[in-house]
Amino acid sequence: MAEEVKEVKPKKRMTATRAAASIGPMVKEFITSTLQARAEGRQKLAYTFIVCHHEEILRAMDVIPIWTENFAGICGAKRDAERFLQRAESLGLSRSLCTYALCGIGFDQWREELGQMPPDAPWGGQARPDFMISSGQIICDPRSKWYQASQQFMPDVPIYNIDLPYPLFQRDQDHRDVWDYYHKYIVKQLRGLVAFLEEQTGKKMDYDRLRELVDLSDRTWNLIDETYKLRRAVPCPMGTGDAMNTMVPINFMMATEKAYDFFVDLKKELEEKIARGEGEVENERYRLMWGGGLPAWYALNDFNYFNSKGASFPVETTYRMVAPLNEMDIPETRDPIEHLAWRWLGYWTFWYDKAKKRPGSEPDVERLINWIEEYKIDGVVMHEAFSCRSWHVGLIWQLHQLAKIYKPIPIYVMGKDGKREKVYRELPSLILESDIIDITSYSEVDTRNKIDAFIETLESIRANRAA
Amino acid sequence: MGYVLGIDIGSAYSKGIALGDQGTVDSSVCPSGGDLKLTAERVKEELSFRNGISAHDIMRTVATGYGARSVIFADEVRSDVACHAKGVSSLLPTVKTVIDVGDLYTKVLRIDRNGGVHNFLLSGKCAGGSGRILQVIARVLRVKVEEIGEMSLKSKKRVDFNTGCAVFSESEAISRISEGVTKEDLLAGLHRALAAQINSLVERIGVEPDVAMVGGGARDLGLVKALEEIRGHAILVPAEPHLTAALGAAIIGREQLKKKIES
Ligand code: SF4
Numbered sequence: 001m002a003e004e005v006k007e008v009k010p011k012k013r014m015t016a017t018r019a020a021a022s023i024g025p026m027v028k029e030f031i032t033s034t035l036q037a038r039a040e041g042r043q044k045l046a047y048t049f050i051v052c053h054h055e056e057i058l059r060a061m062d063v064i065p066i067w068t069e070n071f072a073g074i075c076g077a078k079r080d081a082e083r084f085l086q087r088a089e090s091l092g093l094s095r096s097l098c099t100y101a102l103c104g105i106g107f108d109q110w111r112e113e114l115g116q117m118p119p120d121a122p123w124g125g126q127a128r129p130d131f132m133i134s135s136g137q138i139i140c141d142p143r144s145k146w147y148q149a150s151q152q153f154m155p156d157v158p159i160y161n162i163d164l165p166y167p168l169f170q171r172d173q174d175h176r177d178v179w180d181y182y183h184k185y186i187v188k189q190l191r192g193l194v195a196f197l198e199e200q201t202g203k204k205m206d207y208d209r210l211r212e213l214v215d216l217s218d219r220t221w222n223l224i225d226e227t228y229k230l231r232r233a234v235p236c237p238m239g240t241g242d243a244m245n246t247m248v249p250i251n252f253m254m255a256t257e258k259a260y261d262f263f264v265d266l267k268k269e270l271e272e273k274i275a276r277g278e279g280e281v282e283n284e285r286y287r288l289m290w291g292g293g294l295p296a297w298y299a300l301n302d303f304n305y306f307n308s309k310g311a312s313f314p315v316e317t318t319y320r321m322v323a324p325l326n327e328m329d330i331p332e333t334r335d336p337i338e339h340l341a342w343r344w345l346g347y348w349t350f351w352y353d354k355a356k357k358r359p360g361s362e363p364d365v366e367r368l369i370n371w372i373e374e375y376k377i378d379g380v381v382m383h384e385a386f387s388c389r390s391w392h393v394g395l396i397w398q399l400h401q402l403a404k405i406y407k408p409i410p411i412y413v414m415g416k417d418g419k420r421e422k423v424y425r426e427l428p429s430l431i432l433e434s435d436i437i438d439i440t441s442y443s444e445v446d447t448r449n450k451i452d453a454f455i456e457t458l459e460s461i462r463a464n465r466a467a
Numbered sequence: 468m469g470y471v472l473g474i475d476i477g478s479a480y481s482k483g484i485a486l487g488d489q490g491t492v493d494s495s496v497c498p499s500g501g502d503l504k505l506t507a508e509r510v511k512e513e514l515s516f517r518n519g520i521s522a523h524d525i526m527r528t529v530a531t532g533y534g535a536r537s538v539i540f541a542d543e544v545r546s547d548v549a550c551h552a553k554g555v556s557s558l559l560p561t562v563k564t565v566i567d568v569g570d571l572y573t574k575v576l577r578i579d580r581n582g583g584v585h586n587f588l589l590s591g592k593c594a595g596g597s598g599r600i601l602q603v604i605a606r607v608l609r610v611k612v613e614e615i616g617e618m619s620l621k622s623k624k625r626v627d628f629n630t631g632c633a634v635f636s637e638s639e640a641i642s643r644i645s646e647g648v649t650k651e652d653l654l655a656g657l658h659r660a661l662a663a664q665i666n667s668l669v670e671r672i673g674v675e676p677d678v679a680m681v682g683g684g685a686r687d688l689g690l691v692k693a694l695e696e697i698r699g700h701a702i703l704v705p706a707e708p709h710l711t712a713a714l715g716a717a718i719i720g721r722e723q724l725k726k727k728i729e730s
Pocket of ligand 1: 069098099100101140141143387389390391436
């Protein structure tokens with residue numbers, strides 16, 4: 001077995017909001033609560049993935065979700081993923097696979113081999129599940145393969161797979177022409193999940209409770225949308241660095257009062273900051289969009305580095321896994337399962353109509369363009385994490401399309417004759433390259449050199465910008 | 468106004484430019500070695516000694532490059548992206564796209580005639596696609612790195628080089644030589660493979676003519692020609708392409724000094 005060494009602890013990232021600072025203890029608490037639940041054995045525990053619109057079903061059945069991506073992210077953020085990655089590698093799995101999956105598989109194998117948690121497991125470790133719910137989703141194959149690999153070490157733990165497709169964007173076709181078919185299929189998938197959970201828990205689904213939880217999530221979705229839109233303010237009261245914390249209630253705590261209350265508090269805090277004219281950075285010079293890519297969890301301090309240069313991030317496409325329900329064109333239904341399926345389709349097709357109206361646009365590019373305008377963005381930063389194809393394929397293409405179809409920035413340069421001349425430039429962009437949790441792919445010096453050069457680029461445009 | 472120094476501490480070589488009132492006075496190049504602070508001092512001393520520049524004649528020093536922070540006597544550190552842009556625009560004002568082939572990275576910059584950077588892209592973290600591969604192969608073939616450009620142009624039958632990886636290229640070169648492939652054909656194949664990698668980076672950011680190549684890699688005529696062949700247009704190369712970042716640093720320093728005096 002490879003040598004298992006722990007890495008150097010990172011410095012704590014400074015947050016701009018109280019709400020973001022409260023997330024660490026919150027995550028720790030729910031990791032600890034899964035361990036406690038395991039010990040008590042009263043509730044069933046399920047390994048599962050985020051963004052599957054099934055939290056309400058799990059919670060209505062009193063099943064505790066163990067978000068395996070979250071635990072891998074914690075290992076990464078604590079710079080303690082390498083020993084689990086090495087373990088997975090020594091089992092014959094390649095480092096070029098999803099490193100969340102590798103970390104989880106390495107951890108599971110170790111825990112199962114020992115019959116207890118691996119030594120110094122981050123925050124007590126990841127509890128053994130009673131079952132695993134995987135989800136086939138467009139191009140993320142780890143979502144169906146990861147648990148199959150883990151099952152080799154836990155052959156007694158069953159897997160249930162839900163398949164959640166959505167119609168892909170086609171300029172010449174209205175997605176509504178086909179979405180009834182998709183809806184029927186997804187409803188069947190979710191009802192299958194309910195049946196599986198009923199069998200595993202020995203309980204019947206309480207549909208009134210499910211309806212209440214779905215209502216709660218819907219209210220939370222709208223509240224998150226309203227809260228995040230406050231970040232349009234200049235100066236911006238909260239940046240992407242903090243949003244990488246506040247993604248926790250969005251992605252791991254949906255369908256809980258706690259998540260709703262969290263955003264009530266955050267909204268209030270942002271409103272107060274805006275009233276005081278308080279920004280994420282003291283003298284905001286540049287407003288950037290995190291235009292794609294999961295973050296390097298071990299290097300969140302890079303957001304502070306951007307901040308130290310006067311750059312704030314009012315908006316990010318990553319982890320904003322909600323859209324305003326009142327702007328979604330989805331049919332009304334009182335059946336909570338049917339509603340979950342419609343919400344799923346409404347979320348993924350949210351930008352389709354707008355994208356069709358702009359020649360050359362596509363939903364992801366359309367979202368970039370809309371947010372560049374709404375949040376008054378000066379430049380786009382993306383992170384290409386080598387091990388996750390699902391989120392990262394097409395990022396460069398999006399930037400290309402953006403440069404092609406979005407209005408350029410007018411700037412002045414000194415012409416040949418010594419006179420000022422107006423020329424046009426595309427919105428500057430920066431691509432950072434490393435990984436979500438594999439720290440060996442990251443170089444702080446290189447990353448910061450790139451950031452420095454990008455800031456100089458922004459400054460050059462700012463200094464020469466024509467009205 | 469005295470002298471301004473531009474010092475570019477690269478991962479393989481360190482370069483310095485002394486800029487006087489009438490333009491460049493002198494330049495200096497030496498291997499970076501392990502002690503970057505000492506190397507920076509050495510570059511400064513060489514420029515000073517050769518040109519009789521005393522310490523108080525040096526009005527400003529701007530450092531750049533991988534080891535810029537080791538230039539402890541610098542007044543300012545600027546990114547090599549900004550310095551290349553400034554240096555190239557002063558030498559070739561029509562250039563809008565700059566390809567810098569350095570030892571560690573290849574960078575592509577979109578610039579304006581004033582040396583403002585509008586966008587840039589760096590090659591990935593590994594040395595594939597950077598100039599490092601040229602040094603590796605020169606060592607394997609026991610030829611000087613300065614000679615490989617001319618040699619590759621004499622190729623009669625370019626081999627297809629399968630890898631863009633700096634490490635694998637070494638073993639591939641050895642096995643090709645043992646198969647009887649000539650050094651010239653091997654180098655032509657290597658240049659083609661490297662140029663293809665650079666071109667994909669160039670395509671990612673998009674090209675606006677004129678295009679220039681700078682950095683140590685631009686001294687390799689074989690590489691420049693290979694990229695011209697792939698892209699189908701001429702690529703401009705300044706007389707001393709490895710010095711553009713140091714030159715740009717010095718020009719930035721001079722502009723700052725001028726502003727200070729005027730204000
Ligand atoms: S491939 Fe990407 S989306 Fe899929 S599990 Fe891994 S990190 Fe998540």
